[in-house]
Amino acid sequence: MTTMTEHLFYKTATELSALLEKKEITSVELTKAFIERTKATDDSVKAFLSYDEADALAQAEASDKRRAEGKPLSALDGVPVSLKDNMAVTGQPHTCASKILEHYVSPYDAHITEQLKKAGVVLWGRLNLDEFAMGSSTENSAFQTTANPWDLERIPGGSSGGSAASLAAGQTPLSLGSDTGGSIRQPASLCGIVGMKPTYGLISRYGLAAFASSLDQIGPFAHTIKDVALLLGIIAGHDRRDSTSYKTEIPNYVEALESKKGPWTIGVPKEYFGEGLDPEVKASVEKAIAFYKDQGCTIKEVSIPKLDLALPTYYIIATAEASSNLARYDGIRYTHRSEDTKNAIDVYFKSREEGFSEEVKRRIILGTYVLSSGYYDAYYLKAQKVRTLIREDFMKAFESCDVLITPTTPTTAFKRGEKSADPLQMYLSDIYTISVNLSGLPGLSLPCGYSSEGLPIGLQLIGKPYEEAELLSIAHAFESAHDYSAKHPEL
Amino acid sequence: MAEDKNSIDIDYVANLARIDLSQEEKDRFQKQLGDVLVYFEKLSAVDVEGVEPMAHPFPVYNVLEEDVVEEGFTAEEALMNAKHQRNNQVIVPKVVE
Amino acid sequence: MEYEAVIGLEVHVQLKTQSKMFTRARCAYGEAPNTLTNPVVMALPGALPVMNKEAIRKTVQVGLMLGCEIAQSCKWDRKNYFYPDSPKNYQISQYDQPICDGGFVEIEMPGPSRNVMGEHRKVKLTRIHLEEDVGKLTHYDGESLVDYNRAGRPLIEIVSExxxxxxxxxxxxxxxxxxxxxxxxxSDCDMEKGQLRCDANISVRPKGQKELGVKVEIKNLNSISGVRNGITYEIKRQIALCQKGEGASIVQETRSWDADKGITFSMRSKEMAHDYRYFPDPDLMPVRVSEEIKKTLADALPERPFAKQERFMKEYNLPYTITSVLCPDKALSDYFESAVKAHNNPKAIANFIANDLLRELSNAGCDMAHPLEGCKIQPEALAELAKLVDEGMISKQIAQDVLVIMFETGDAPEKIVEEKGLKQSSDTGELESICSEVIANNPKPVQEFKDGKDTAINALKGQVMKATKGKANPKMVDDILRKLLS
Structure with a gap:
């Protein structure tokens, strides 16, 4: 059993699916393997905020029963999938890593939850995040700080730090995160796994606690591009409960991986390779570019002239939307309510003071300020217009390219506490990912090397709207020729 | 309202946002957000004459649903997380205008 | 100095839809608390709004009816403020792009007497926009209870100039x-049920002055009479202050109407000016009303009430008084027209409706907002009743009794007349003997008639009708009496 589980927890979802299919293993067995691995490692990684073993095993049993009857619901029937703790599952906690929702239990399912249940996956645990997805290091969780499995002194990235770290630590084979400014791609990069933010609107946000509605998007984490394709196929697609959900035909992403072969025209936006980029990261990304060139792809230098405006634009839009989205956490209907209240106004002031941590308060204050009387035009409206210009830059680049290639992050994982005192420095760690959210484009990060310290380096590929199949194929071509994804941290 | 354009009137804004802040937090936010606003100044130089504001990445018109009722919550479900309730209603302390 | 008041009204009207404005939870009135919610209504983490098509259609219908410009496209904005009846602590509303712009409401002022039509005037509208309603707070000692059943219902706000x-x-x-x-x-527009709510902005100024005075907002005008009384009081209050030279003490504020005490009082203004931080709701897409939909809805509009009243006076030659009973109620006026179609005696039918039918409905305790709901008399049956009178089968007086029975039983008038033996008597011989008897027993009116007082015959007629229990044909009675007396 032990050797078996050791083999299991770093297997890809595709491999696990095949084992289940061949009946070489049961869902209960593999779920137990991940439970054991989690128990063995999570004291140091701290990726999970909570989990319910009995519930996971019950789901696994149900899956085994379906399979025994010859009625598996999908390729992922019986495979564990772990969710960031900002997505709703009936009867499970939904804390958003915030004290204000510490005791809240969801009475309903998110759209992705429904899709996953229909596919028969085993929902396994609730993953840590920066409170309400506000952060880049998962240090802003109100409950615990998640460690990077590659170096426990370092941060796993954020805000989906738990989703990335749990995968890198072998605690789950698949997870979901949400990405508002890089919250999937940046932790994927820092934890040496694959993470994808699809086009805005591809996956319903219904049931995802909103941070910034016009930027938020759910996406998968996995060890390989193929696993990402598998999971994406299950959760993508129109949902009428999300007015921003896009009506489009969902292709078979897994099949598309092999059918699309290039050669592609690959754009290299020069602004991503300037000041602030770590030389080792730069070298790895350039090696990846060279690989594509060797494969016969056309490499083209392009420009995103407005890139340096992305960060201020993002922080104005994201904090403004957040200040309004988080107003519902008020101490009245379901959130934490302060005991120290004399009237209804106190309930707001005190519950929110006690329930939100510092970064959330800071962003609510900033967002409230930029929307307040007299400042709207100068900040919010201006930012929306600049957002148009940034998107135009990208669309222009895509006139001559199939994909853009950039580093995902300027540096490898930084040390815990290194940037937490200076919000602006922390914000700057998202500089390469933010513009993709502003433009609504699909982007993914996959491993493309390791630093001299042994820390993972990520490559970001940015695709055209709703061209996820193409984007995954391009990433798959790189991944199949390298073995970065096969490397795992020692825990 | 603040006099310096890069200085936030924290009291005014915290009041709008309904969050009590300690004096220490106020001082810290004042300084940190002041820096952030300086950084935001990058935008003021951008010419956006004639540029449409972007509210949605891919706007479509008329995402509408037919007026057909769907089952909702029972009172128990609706209030399952409300610690303070009576007669299937949420209790709030006195509402003062 | 003489002062005049200037008033603008903000009227909120709940639209009658099956489901809420931004989610498909049910709308209803009088249900047990918190039984009409779902994740969206409760503003749970992750819940998202989706527009109700019918609410938009109804708003456009209102705009077309009131002569508004219908926006080519409009969007949704969040109005941010904290209040326990507001689950999201923002209300989805329309800030700078309302669905309907401009327009007017035609009004009729009281005439010199109730028989004479008053002056008509068009009151200008600023805009009509669509938004969502909030929940309901019930206040108790030291605490309040919140019911979210009403939260999220579609609400239009009609703002007058x-x-x-x-x-x-x-x-x-x-x-x-x-x-x-x-x-x-x-909408059913029932103020008691909060389906129609009215706030008034009132200022006063010296007569002849162009600029407006300081505006005071009056809330809690919770009934139609409350609107009249509250406004009357507030105007008097402001003018009195001006006349005392204390006009400066009128400040821009919100006051509440206390119907019991008959006064308005200042609602302690919130500690600061409102700063609603409106911004476009990123969860919702914009709306475009196509020319085609506009045309379809415009073609389906009902005839406007005042136009209908004018037509009733012209086409059916009805007096103003009776049209002002029939026309404010569309169902009632349509009922009238259906009956007239079956038997062309508009005046008789109008009288039956306005006098007899409405009285019966009211006595039966019908909801006078929809008086005809559950009325057992079909318009065709009422027409039949009028026809029986016109054909001399029954007298008007008997007809009124028949109507009461029709109202109770729903039976056809002929059947009632038949069964109760109410058919008018036309037997000349029998009538002649009764008339002779009446003449013999009433020497005084007989003498008066013979002395030339023609109206004295009415007393005799009355006696004959009494003796025949109203079944006699009045024309025949008249003829016989005159013959016998000549």
Missing amino acids: PDLFSADEAFAYLTSLRTHLLYLGV
Whole structure:
């Protein structure tokens, strides 16, 4: 059993699916393997905020029963999938890593939850995040700080730090995160796994606690591009409960991986390779570019002239939307309510003071300020217009390219506490990912090397709207020729 | 309202946002957000004459649903997380205008 | 100095849809608390709004009815403020792009007497926009309870220009607006149930002055009479202050109408000015009303109430008084027309409806907002009744009794006349003997008639009708009496 589980927890979802299919293993067995691995490692990684073993095993049993009857619901029937703790599952906690929702239990399912249940996956645990997805290091969780499995002194990235770290630590084979400014791609990069933010609107946000509605998007984490394709196929697609959900035909992403072969025209936006980029990261990304060139792809230098405006634009839009989205956490209907209240106004002031941590308060204050009387035009409206210009830059680049290639992050994982005192420095760690959210484009990060310290380096590929199949194929071509994804941290 | 354009009137804004802040937090936010606003100044130089504001990445018109009722919550479900309730209603302390 | 009041009204009207504005939870009135919610209504983490098509259609209908410009495209904005009845602590509303722009409400001022039509005037509207309603707070000692059943219902806000100049005009405006909305069937407009709510902005200024005075907002005008009384009081209060030279003490504030005490009082203003931080709701897409939909809805509009009243006076030659009973209620006026189609005696039918039918409905305790709901008399049956009178089968007096029975049983008038033996007597011989008897027993009117007082015959006629229990044909009685007396 032990050797078996050791083999299991770093297997890809595709491999696990095949084992289940061949009946070489049961869902209960593999779920137990991940439970054991989690128990063995999570004291140091701290990726999970909570989990319910009995519930996971019950789901696994149900899956085994379906399979025994010859009625598996999908390729992922019986495979564990772990969710960031900002997505709703009936009867499970939904804390958003915030004290204000510490005791809240969801009475309903998110759209992705429904899709996953229909596919028969085993929902396994609730993953840590920066409170309400506000952060880049998962240090802003109100409950615990998640460690990077590659170096426990370092941060796993954020805000989906738990989703990335749990995968890198072998605690789950698949997870979901949400990405508002890089919250999937940046932790994927820092934890040496694959993470994808699809086009805005591809996956319903219904049931995802909103941070910034016009930027938020759910996406998968996995060890390989193929696993990402598998999971994406299950959760993508129109949902009428999300007015921003896009009506489009969902292709078979897994099949598309092999059918699309290039050669592609690959754009290299020069602004991503300037000041602030770590030389080792730069070298790895350039090696990846060279690989594509060797494969016969056309490499083209392009420009995103407005890139340096992305960060201020993002922080104005994201904090403004957040200040309004988080107003519902008020101490009245379901959130934490302060005991120290004399009237209804106190309930707001005190519950929110006690329930939100510092970064959330800071962003609510900033967002409230930029929307307040007299400042709207100068900040919010201006930012929306600049957002148009940034998107135009990208669309222009895509006139001559199939994909853009950039580093995902300027540096490898930084040390815990290194940037937490200076919000602006922390914000700057998202500089390469933010513009993709502003433009609504699909982007993914996959491993493309390791630093001299042994820390993972990520490559970001940015695709055209709703061209996820193409984007995954391009990433798959790189991944199949390298073995970065096969490397795992020692825990 | 603040006099310096890069200085936030924290009291005014915290009041709008309904969050009590300690004096220490106020001082810290004042300084940190002041820096952030300086950084935001990058935008003021951008010419956006004639540029449409972007509210949605891919706007479509008329995402509408037919007026057909769907089952909702029972009172128990609706209030399952409300610690303070009576007669299937949420209790709030006195509402003062 | 003489002062005049300037009034603008903000009227909120709940639209009658099956489901809420931004989610498909049910709308209903009087249900057990918190049984009409779902994740969206409760503003749970992750819940998202989706627009109700019918609410938009109904708003466009109102706009078309009131002559508004319908926006080519409009968007949704969040109005941010904290209040325990507001689950999201922002209300989805329309800030700078309302669905309907401009327009007017035609009003009728009281005439010199109730038989004479008053002056008509068009009161200008600023805009009509669509938003969502909030929940309901019930206050107890030291605490309040919140019910979210009402939260998220579609609500239109109809904003008038400061184009009303007296409490009477405001009353006329509200009455007419309500009639128009009832004609469309978009709302039941029951103020008691909060389906129609009215706030008034009131200022006073010296007569002849152009600029407006300081505006005071009056809330809690919770009934139509409350609107009239509250506004009357507030105008008096402001003018009295001006006349005492204390006009400066009128400040821009919100006051509440206390119907019991008959006064308005200042609601302690919140500690700061409102700063709603409006911004476009990123969860919702914009709306475009196509020319085609506009045309379809415009073609389906009902005839406007005042136009109908004018037509009734012209086409059916009805007096103003009776049209002002029939026309404010679309169902009632349609009922009238159906009956007239079956038997062309508009005057008789109108009288039956306005006098007899409405009295019976009211006595039966019907909801006078929809008096005809559950009425057992079909318009064709009422027409039949009028026909029986016109054909001399029954007298008008008997017909009124027959109507009461029809109202109770729903039976056809012929059947009632037949069964109760109410058919008018036309037997000349029998009538002649009764008339002779009456003449013999009433020497005084007989003498008066013979002395030339023609009206004295009425007393004799009355006696004959009494003796025949009303079944005698009055024309025949008249003829026989005159013959016998000559």
